[in-house]
Amino acid sequence: MTANDPSPTHLQLTRDGQLRHFLTLDGLERPLLTDILDTADSFIEVGERSIKKVPLLRGRTVVNLFFESSTRTRSTFELAAKRLSADVLNLDISTSATSKGETLSDTLLNLEAMASDMFVVRHSQSGAPHFIAESVTPGVAIINAGDGRHAHPTQAMLDMLTIRQRKGRFEGLKVAIVGDVLHSRVARSQIRALNELGAEEVRVIAPGTLLPLDVEDLGCTVEYDMARGMKDLDVVIMLRLQKERMEGALLPSEREFYRLYGLSQEKLSLARPDCIVMHPGPINRGVEIESAVADGPQSVILNQVTNGIAIRMAVMSMAMGGQMAERQQKLAGQQEGRA
């Protein structure tokens, strides 16, 4: 790894391997992913205290920069930042400056002029957070809250935290991701995380029209028949049908999709009896998942939401810590240079 290495790994990590941006799981190795999960475990304990706040980001300003609407992700990022004692600014850009003709770069320069320390970015274009991380002032951390079809790394990590809580391990686990993999940034990040953390098998179950080309190259097996795919599963992750992203006739009808790929009690009974059911939300009851399954004893969907706060606290504090440590090292270097 050299100073000019343009890879996301170099952009995301300081020279001594601390996180300084969180853009993608690509290039992040098992020890760091495990550190993120362990740190999140400690933040879960903070969430159970009488005062659910720690002073790590006191005096720092976090800007939630959402170019695409979101309720759950934005509010859990906001709560995470507030529990770290940061000041939080929520900007819904789709209704703001860009609609008056301001470019992304100008918006960012203005926000930096307000002495922001961290941008949490959601954007419909794949690579937008990466672009911002490359152009932002040194010392400012960028967290990807979902970009296009590319990645949603905090969602994948909160899913990993939920799996580790319930199963205690990743080794030997068979995990299936079911549904609209084609439009899903979550699925890409999940497949990457599960493989890096050592899951035995990652299976995608979907109709061919909702799978990207060469999906196996992501590190998963493919199953078109859900009944066969449910066999021996420890974890089943349902994806939301992203109707708003669909162009053309990828599906015959929602009813047809539910009949073939919806998670009913009957299909769930084909998996291992202790199989857990996950969904990144928002759920479409009766489209991807039967209500009785979503609310049933095997569902951990609401645990995922709670874990989302802890994971985001972990990633934000680690990235901010990495940026501050790097700044200190540079200052020390300059002083040495002068001496």
Added chain:
Amino acid sequence: MTVLLEMNELLDTLEGGLRGVLEARGIDNPVLIGIRTGGVWVAEALGKRLGLSEPYGALDISFYRDDFSRIGLNPTVTPSSLPFDTEGRDIILVDDVIMSGRTIRAAMNELFDYGRPASIILATLIDLGARELPIQPDAAGQTLALAPRQRVKLRGPEPLTIELQESGQ
């Protein structure tokens, strides 16, 4: 060169000091909280000696350290665990070594996020001096002034030992 300190003597002195403070303040039902990692080991030993039936708590102060803005987050943080309500309790806060006093400040900040204790007593196995904050232990096993190349190293939990190490030159 390494010198093994006499753990039992240190604990005897610490226990005696603590009993004196508890008696002087009229505290009969204290609860022990150790600071990870060494302080937890010492808290466990003290719990047995003082005959406290309640389990001790363990505090990880990583989220409260004042050097976060210099070195970032401690990568090996573990959850704090206080298996009791601290509200209104008399707490014995335990650490293996006190030096600058910054760890104790962070620990007290964290403790107050769990509730409002009635009182906090500070117990440390070794007091190395070199304080940077106005925080002093109420009871200590031994006060030591280290030479520049000397350091103390606690190992545990079973057996609990403490060494005075000197890096050779």
